[in-house]
Amino acid sequence: MARASHPHAMHPKKPGSTRTAAPQMPPKFPMAGRYRAYTLFDWTGLIYLILGFMALEIVWALGTGKAEWVALMERFQNPIYVIFHVLALVSVIFVGVRFFGFFPKSQPPRIGPVKPPPQPVILGGLYVAWIGISAVFSLILSGALFR
Amino acid sequence: MKNLLLKFEPLIWLLFGQGIMIGTLLLTGWVLILGIAAPLGWVAPLEFEHAHELAASFIGRVVLAALIALPLWKGAHHMRHVFIDMGGADRDSKVAPLLYLISLAGSVAAIVAVVRL
Numbered sequence: 162m163a164r165a166s167h168p169h170a171m172h173p174k175k176p177g178s179t180r181t182a183a184p185q186m187p188p189k190f191p192m193a194g195r196y197r198a199y200t201l202f203d204w205t206g207l208i209y210l211i212l213g214f215m216a217l218e219i220v221w222a223l224g225t226g227k228a229e230w231v232a233l234m235e236r237f238q239n240p241i242y243v244i245f246h247v248l249a250l251v252s253v254i255f256v257g258v259r260f261f262g263f264f265p266k267s268q269p270p271r272i273g274p275v276k277p278p279p280q281p282v283i284l285g286g287l288y289v290a291w292i293g294i295s296a297v298f299s300l301i302l303s304g305a306l307f308r
Numbered sequence: 309m310k311n312l313l314l315k316f317e318p319l320i321w322l323l324f325g326q327g328i329m330i331g332t333l334l335l336t337g338w339v340l341i342l343g344i345a346a347p348l349g350w351v352a353p354l355e356f357e358h359a360h361e362l363a364a365s366f367i368g369r370v371v372l373a374a375l376i377a378l379p380l381w382k383g384a385h386h387m388r389h390v391f392i393d394m395g396g397a398d399r400d401s402k403v404a405p406l407l408y409l410i411s412l413a414g415s416v417a418a419i420v421a422v423v424r425l
Contacts, residue, residue, distance in 0.1 A: 167396035191393065203393065206386025209327065212335060213380035213414055219342065220372050220421040223363055227356040238347040246343025253339060257332040291333055298337030303351040307362060 202259055208252040211245075261287040309401040320385060320408065326374075327382025334375045360425065369422040376418035380411040 166186040191200040222229040236242065264287060265280035277283065300306040313320075346353040354362075362368050384407035391403045 167398075170396065200390075200393070203386045203390045206383040206390065208383070209331060209335075209379040210383030210387065210410075212339065213376055213378075213383060216338065216372070216376045216379075217414060217417055217421055220363065220376060220418070220425070223356070223360055224421055224424040230356045230359065234346070234353045237343065243344060243347050246339050246347075249343065250336070250339045253332055253335045256328060257336065260328045260332065291336065294333045295336040295340070298334065299341050299345075301362065302337060302341035302354060303345065304354055304358065308358070 198259065202256065205252045205256050208249050209256075212249055212253075257291055261291065309405060313401075313404055316408075320381070323378065323381035323411075324385040327378040327380070327385070330374050331379035331382050334371065335379060338375060363422075364425040369425060373418050373422045376421070377411075377415035380414040380418075381408075384408055384411040 166184045170184045187196065190196045219233060222233040237246075261284060265283040268277045268280075268283065270276070278286075297306065341351060345351045363372055388400070388404045388407050392400055
């Protein structure tokens, strides 16, 4: 349903000489059609904020001592933390797929004298980097690498 | 405040973009192992001594600082736009500085956290 948008949205600095219709929010905003992905992409910001501070807590515990580290690892076994991390993983993958999808399209035709590679090559490179870094990082964190 | 935000816009966009790019590259494995696989017992959690040794290396400190700080800037910038989209731009001059200050505080704390490892 269309609804009134913010009264100052697109408000001209001086009254125009012709009458204009009051601005309306797009009828599909915020969770229908293409707006759904746009809105969810923005809301992943909350997940990233929480993940950043949780990572800070982990590194802080590591710098404090063994007792804090063990206590934190035990706390992470709480189902609420696990459910949050599942949601966070879905969010991170959603952000990656969406961002890497439009990254090649947003490249300029030339960067100085250099022409960027074709879009599928950039996209493929991003996915190779993503999967590769995630695999190596997972192996390190699970103790399978650099033991 | 609006002028100040505009002045810092290139820096904020740089941190926001890197927050999406580097944050996503690093957080996938981080969340999968530390948040899901280790708590559910699929893999053994890292022992303190080994985790500390890895984290306290130069590369470990740089990676961890980026992993903490950059997602905060992505989060702050996207949440700023959530507030604009949902409530209009009137409060932006209060909301945006608050969110960026939270990110800045978290980034400083991230540097402190990796230095004290």
